[in-house]
Amino acid sequence: MTGPALLSVEGVAVDLPTPRGNLRAVDHVDLSIGPGQTLGIVGESGCGKTMLSRAILQLLPKKAKLSGRVIFDGQDLVRLDRERLRKLRGRSLAVVFQDPMTSLNPVLTIGTQLIETLQEHLELDGVAAKMRSIELLAAVGIPAPEQRLMQYPHQLSGGMRQRVAIAIALSCEPKLLIADEPTTALDVTIQAQILDLLAREQRRRHMAMIIITHDLGVVAGRTDEVAVMYAGRVVERAPTPDLFKKMRMPYTEALLAAIPKIDAKPHTPLPAISGRPPDPTRPLKGCSFSPRCKYAWAQCQIEKPRLEDADSPGHQYACFRPLNIPAGAPA
Amino acid sequence: MMQPVSQPVSGDPLLKVENLVVEYPLGNKTVHAVSGVSLEIARGETLGLVGESGCGKSTLGRAVMQLRRPASGKVLFDGQDLTAMQGDTLRRMRRRVQLIFQDPIASLNPRRRIGDIIAEPLIISGVKDAKKREQLVHDVLGAVGLDPQLVIGRLPHEFSGGQCQRICIARALVLNPEFIICDEPVSALDVSIRAQILNLLEEMKARYGLTLLFIAHDLAVVKAVSDRVAVMYLGRLCEVGPSEQLFAQPAHPYTALLIEAIPVPDPDVRPAESVAVGEPPSPIAPPSGCRFRTRCPRADQRCSDEMPELREVAPAQFVACHHPLIGAA
Amino acid sequence: MATLELSIDQAAIASPVRTRRLGPLFWMAIGWMTFVFALAAFADLLPLPSPFDMDMLERRAPMSAAHWLGTDGLGRDVLSRLIYGARISLIVGLCAPVIGLTIGGALGILAGYFRGRFETLVVGSMDVLLAFPPLILALAVTAYLGQSLLNLTGILGVLGIPAFMRVARATTLTLARREFVIAAQALGASHARILLRELLPNVFLPLFAFFLLGVAVTIVVEGALSFLGLGVPPPISSWGIMIGEGRESLEIAPRLAFIPAVTMFLTVLSFNLVGDTLRALTDPRQGAL
Numbered sequence: 001m002t003g004p005a006l007l008s009v010e011g012v013a014v015d016l017p018t019p020r021g022n023l024r025a026v027d028h029v030d031l032s033i034g035p036g037q038t039l040g041i042v043g044e045s046g047c048g049k050t051m052l053s054r055a056i057l058q059l060l061p062k063k064a065k066l067s068g069r070v071i072f073d074g075q076d077l078v079r080l081d082r083e084r085l086r087k088l089r090g091r092s093l094a095v096v097f098q099d100p101m102t103s104l105n106p107v108l109t110i111g112t113q114l115i116e117t118l119q120e121h122l123e124l125d126g127v128a129a130k131m132r133s134i135e136l137l138a139a140v141g142i143p144a145p146e147q148r149l150m151q152y153p154h155q156l157s158g159g160m161r162q163r164v165a166i167a168i169a170l171s172c173e174p175k176l177l178i179a180d181e182p183t184t185a186l187d188v189t190i191q192a193q194i195l196d197l198l199a200r201e202q203r204r205r206h207m208a209m210i211i212i213t214h215d216l217g218v219v220a221g222r223t224d225e226v227a228v229m230y231a232g233r234v235v236e237r238a239p240t241p242d243l244f245k246k247m248r249m250p251y252t253e254a255l256l257a258a259i260p261k262i263d264a265k266p267h268t269p270l271p272a273i274s275g276r277p278p279d280p281t282r283p284l285k286g287c288s289f290s291p292r293c294k295y296a297w298a299q300c301q302i303e304k305p306r307l308e309d310a311d312s313p314g315h316q317y318a319c320f321r322p323l324n325i326p327a328g329a330p331a
Numbered sequence: 332m333m334q335p336v337s338q339p340v341s342g343d344p345l346l347k348v349e350n351l352v353v354e355y356p357l358g359n360k361t362v363h364a365v366s367g368v369s370l371e372i373a374r375g376e377t378l379g380l381v382g383e384s385g386c387g388k389s390t391l392g393r394a395v396m397q398l399r400r401p402a403s404g405k406v407l408f409d410g411q412d413l414t415a416m417q418g419d420t421l422r423r424m425r426r427r428v429q430l431i432f433q434d435p436i437a438s439l440n441p442r443r444r445i446g447d448i449i450a451e452p453l454i455i456s457g458v459k460d461a462k463k464r465e466q467l468v469h470d471v472l473g474a475v476g477l478d479p480q481l482v483i484g485r486l487p488h489e490f491s492g493g494q495c496q497r498i499c500i501a502r503a504l505v506l507n508p509e510f511i512i513c514d515e516p517v518s519a520l521d522v523s524i525r526a527q528i529l530n531l532l533e534e535m536k537a538r539y540g541l542t543l544l545f546i547a548h549d550l551a552v553v554k555a556v557s558d559r560v561a562v563m564y565l566g567r568l569c570e571v572g573p574s575e576q577l578f579a580q581p582a583h584p585y586t587a588l589l590i591e592a593i594p595v596p597d598p599d600v601r602p603a604e605s606v607a608v609g610e611p612p613s614p615i616a617p618p619s620g621c622r623f624r625t626r627c628p629r630a631d632q633r634c635s636d637e638m639p640e641l642r643e644v645a646p647a648q649f650v651a652c653h654h655p656l657i658g659a660a
Numbered sequence: 661m662a663t664l665e666l667s668i669d670q671a672a673i674a675s676p677v678r679t680r681r682l683g684p685l686f687w688m689a690i691g692w693m694t695f696v697f698a699l700a701a702f703a704d705l706l707p708l709p710s711p712f713d714m715d716m717l718e719r720r721a722p723m724s725a726a727h728w729l730g731t732d733g734l735g736r737d738v739l740s741r742l743i744y745g746a747r748i749s750l751i752v753g754l755c756a757p758v759i760g761l762t763i764g765g766a767l768g769i770l771a772g773y774f775r776g777r778f779e780t781l782v783v784g785s786m787d788v789l790l791a792f793p794p795l796i797l798a799l800a801v802t803a804y805l806g807q808s809l810l811n812l813t814g815i816l817g818v819l820g821i822p823a824f825m826r827v828a829r830a831t832t833l834t835l836a837r838r839e840f841v842i843a844a845q846a847l848g849a850s851h852a853r854i855l856l857r858e859l860l861p862n863v864f865l866p867l868f869a870f871f872l873l874g875v876a877v878t879i880v881v882e883g884a885l886s887f888l889g890l891g892v893p894p895p896i897s898s899w900g901i902m903i904g905e906g907r908e909s910l911e912i913a914p915r916l917a918f919i920p921a922v923t924m925f926l927t928v929l930s931f932n933l934v935g936d937t938l939r940a941l942t943d944p945r946q947g948a949l
């Protein structure tokens with residue numbers, strides 16, 4: 001990545017007090033993304049990826065405690081006052097959430113929601129905002145956009161709603177778009193359409209994008225870099241081809257292996273990962289993955305591995321017993 | 332010619348669905364959820380039923396179980412028509428056919444202990460001996476990989492999604508059924524847990540000699556566990572065939588579309604610019620003729636006039652299309 | 661071999677620590693309720709003067725060793741009347757909502773489960789019942805059937821049925837669509853079994869929380885009716901009657917009105933607190949995050 005990072009997450013940790021004790025949702029995460037790039041954050045439920053995105057957006061629940069820095073476009077969002085933060089969100093920093101039914105206001109028409117955003121951030125007048133809204137809806141592939149302006153979210157299908165959410169997110173030409181599980185709730189054919197749409201818009205606007213997902217397939221062909229999260233930490237980070245071909249972290253390998261492949265023969269047993277992710281209120285002393293890792297040994301249970309550089313540039317992993325897969329060889 | 336409930340008829344398919352139609356009212360309109368589906372499942376087979384949301388696959392599963400009464404058509408289980416059954420006869424049949432749901436946590440009564448939940452089917456079917464029930468519950472919990480001692484006295488909310496699904500599977504197995512309908516059993520679970528549950532299902536199938544109808548929207552998952560696969564779109568079957576064959580050489584354009592749309596976890600595979608056009612129409616007003624024609628690149632006038640029926644285009648592979656990708660028109 | 665899933669850690673977690681802070685207020689409310697109950701229950705065993713004994717020489721007497729809270733306008737011991745009055749308030753306050761809970765609750769669960777015409781019938785009749793102005797109805801009943809404890813409890817109970825029906829039906833509607841009910845049907849469970857074993861345990865707690873709130877309301881209503889002279893007939897004492905009678909002595913002996921009023925206030929508050937806490941506890945129990 002050349003040049004200064006557009007977004008730089010430095011040592012971010014999120015703690016949530018719960019009746020069962022402190023929950024460390026995000027445990028010292030460092031990430032960065034340059035302008036126009038795509039970063040994929042992959043992990044299963046409970047790994048902290050959603051909390052991380054909330055931390056970046058400064059939309060954490062009231063009780064949460066955040067430490068670290070989030071530098072966006074030269075400003076530390078953690079220290080920014082509310083007014084300037086509000087102006088930044090929606091304008092330079094946009095979000096698309098998983099469930100468009102809840103991210104769109106069900107009692108306002110599509111038009112109202114779009115126009116409101118445009119008027120707020122770009123200070124367009126009513127007519128200009130309406131024209132722009134129609135353009136945006138057409139750009140995201142919604143047929144008959146003028147009619148859609150009058151419709152309510154429940155009158156649209158899931159795929160359409162997500163397109164509207166994307167239109168709203170893109171309306172102010174953001175520099176960074178965070179897509180939090182944007183296609184998880186959608187059918188696979190619609191998913192492909194939405195991902196294509198995002199990629200297309202990203203190229204056109206030279207926009208940076210973070211895709212958060214649990215599906216490694218979604219990030220494989222569409223990202224420049226992938227970070228894998230487990231139990232609140234980034235356990236491996238690499239340029240996409242390197243992650244899939246030269247992975248070092250056993251969790252990454254196991255995750256990839258556990259996905260049923262379309263070209264596998266039926267009834268082949270899947271290499272499952274035994275056990276389940278740790279309870280975040282009871283963090284383990286050593287590596288969080290060690291109870292489930294088939295390569296774990298004594299050191300893994302006592303000490304937490306730190307992120308270290310691998311031989312290829314931009315590749316980092318946190319493991320005491322990394323895999324040594326030569327490039328190109330099948331897993 | 333009512334045969335006693337427990338006597339199997341040899342040779343015939345275990346489940347035979349004939350022209351099943353399921354509709355239900357929505358306001359003053361009708362939703363045509365399933366419009367004339369026929370299929371057969373042989374004993375010991377796993378049939379995968381795949382399709383996107385709104386295609387009617389879940390409704391079909393429920394209609395087979397008679398949890399939703401079909402408007403017309405027959406469901407022959409071991410030669411006996413379930414649609415004609417009521418009350419006690421139907422209830423007795425239910426012991427042989429079980430159902431596993433998508434949301435494992437919602438499938439368990441939040442206020443009952445696991446031991447009671449799993450014993451429930453035994454009580455309903457009249458196993459009066461409490462000790463015997465306890466033994467059966469212990470056995471089945473062990474079979475699904477859970478330690479009975481740690482699990483029996485607890486409530487569902489103390490368990491994770493994957494564990495709850497195991498409990499649901501145990502509940503489905505405790506009566507030793509012959510046929511299990513799995514309605515999206517792994518969709519709500521994490522990737523690493525999915526593999527566990529899929530492996531478990533395969534194992535249970537072998538151990539208990541089950542026949543499965545596996546309903547899902549994820550093609551790769553369906554392929555992993557199925558012998559044959561049926562593809563459904565907007566209430567009708569598009570294609571049915573052996574798993575490997577169907578995925579290697581899909582005959583129906585929709586099947587090809589589905590396969591292409593799957594995100595492959597391999598960075599070298601550039602995702603093709605999707606050929607999927609538009610959105611699925613509503614099941615309230617399905618298109619005339621072939622229902623897929625509004626999104627199909629091969630559609631023509633005939634597709635709009637005439638509803639295609641399933642016909643064989645390759646060994647054991649059936650497709651409902653006027654212009655299939657393989658086989659003559 | 662199926663992967664043995666449950667790790668030993670699970671045993672350490674035992675049952676989740678459900679420390680929804682049952683704060684000091686909750687326990688104080690429980691304490692007060694227990695206190696009032698105990699006094700009302702054991703009133704006969706306590707060394708109290710009779711609540712009916714009129715001592716015309718000691719009318720409106722201040723607090724003394726003989727009369728701990730003094731006497732009222734007719735020379736009757738205030739403390740004694742207060743405690744016997746508690747009996748009335750609690751009997752009406754508890755029994756009337758029980759009628760609502762059982763009949764309304766049952767109708768609500770059945771309506772929510774079976775839906776269709778039965779539901780329309782039930783909801784319709786409840787609407788008819790609600791359309792009657794409750795006070796007029798109570799008056800009409802007492803005028804026709806006479807004022808008595810039984811009649812009062814009965815009419816208040818009947819008036820409470822629609823509210824319980826609504827709560828039960830709403831809870832049942834959300835539950836009956838959940839997979840665990842469908843799962844029970846798929847297992848071949850009879851309707852009765854599903855209603856009793858699957859639905860009732862889940863509907864009961866919210867209904868019970870509502871019941872406690874209903875008790876609070878009924879105590880107040882009984883108090884109001886008695887205050888107006890339409891509740892229990894004299895010489896039975898009830899807090900409402902005491903307040904009504906104390907109204908005449910407000911300038912000379914305000915305590916005659918305030919003591920029963922404060923007692924009623926504290927009791928109603930306690931029921932409300934406990935009811936609210938229970939309602940909060942029973943709400944989202946769906947696993948953690």
